[in-house]
Amino acid sequence: MLIERTLAAVFGSNCYVLAAEPGGSALVVDPGAGAARGAMALLRSYNLTLGAILLTHGHADHVWDTQRLIDTAVTEGRVTTGLAGAPEDPTRVPVYIPQPDLYRLDDPDGTTGISVDGRTFADLTGTEWLRPADVRPFPQAGFGAAVELVSGVALQAVPAPGHSEGSTVFFFNARLGDNQLLFEAEVLDDPASIPEEDYLVALSGDVIFKGSVGRTDLPGGDQYQMWATLRLLASAVDPATVLLPGHGAATTMAHEHHANPYLAEAKVRGGETGA
Template sequence: MILERTLAAVFGANCYVLAAGPDRSALVVDPGAGATRGALALLRSNRLTLGAVLLTHAHADHVWDAQRLIDAAHAEGLLSSDDAVTVPVYVPEPDRYRLEDPDATTGIRASGMGFAEMAGSPWLAPTDLRAFPAEGFTRAFEIVPGVGLQAVAAPGHSEGSSMFFLNARLGDNQLLFEAEVLDDPSAIEERDYLVALSGDVIFKGSVGRTDLPGGDQVQMWATLRFLASAIAPETVLLPGHGAVTTMEHEHHGNPYLAEARIRGGDRRA
């Protein structure tokens, strides 16, 4: 399986490219502002075409280049469908409304600038926006051929924040070294890993903020408490910002998970 990452220029948001193998249709996850160039390079270098875009949630720093990437891929002849110029963009239903104006609904400002000013580009709404299918929250949904994802609702950072789990057969993938899953390059064989696209729910040593519009700290504690008990320790977490990690590492090194085990959604806490 192909699993690679590039970074968006604004806030360093992680953008991931997944495909069953070379010469296949690819899924691009969370193309933030400035991610188009790197994502296209990954498509070209792996002989991939763009088949779908997935947004783990709809904050501006994770969605800004979704349509821009599609338009650029179309211009280069890198769309998976020869007879269409649109690519489906999937987002969890509770966050779908944010795609009307993610600058306003995210509420991020820095140095007096809104997100569009920081990005240096206008918002382009996706032409084929779809809610991630409800069936994908109960069983794997094949979002592009050979890439099946099962979603778990994880609200708190935003109403629709979700984590997306997949089985990935990987060898000497750089992201596995970063997560400290691999440490001996001379003895690497491909094997199956449980991988989770964790968006802004869980980071290495931290979690997503809850002070933006739609955030809810108590709901976040409940989400984290559930995830801490439900996710297998060996799961590789691909976060929306920062380094790749594992659930085992976060059990030992993430103080926010420890706090969530105590508070766990109790609004009196």
């Protein structure tokens, strides 16, 4: 399986490209502002077509280049067609987002509520928001079993509110060898002999980072929900799971158990309510 990453220029959010194999259909995750160029470079490098886009949540720094990526892929003829699940109209690539955050795509700048020295997110990017033409809620079936958004890439979702109402962690199985993200997550440390192995991988969005967690002071955030989410993840997720966060380095659940003070706090306070 292919798992590659590029960075968005604004706020450095991670954008991931997933595909079953070179030459296949790709799922692009969280194309933030400025990520379209890097994502397209990865599509070209592996001769991939764009099959679908997944947004882990609706904040502006994770969604801004969605339609720009689609437009560029269409122009270059890199849109998946002729396969099960592919769009009938090759100019309309499906964009999946958890239902509670779907409303944010009408105005991600306003609903995210980020400003820097009085400048909005749109001001920082120097571009306008382009709402994708084919937005769909992530399939409800995907919260109980893995669903394929593109051929060979099956994900199962776990609601993880707190950073935003719809924040979700997406789990998938991947057979990987010497992927650089595994070194970064400190799963591999001997480059001399690296057999392919099966890994459980999670796209954790802005729920949990290496040594930190997503903020809860933006519109729709909730600290009590975040504690509950983190406590659930701490208790239910296999420590060996590789986490691919929305910002920063890849990590593992085991590392966060030992080195993330916010996760440690949530283990204690995850049962609290705001009442």
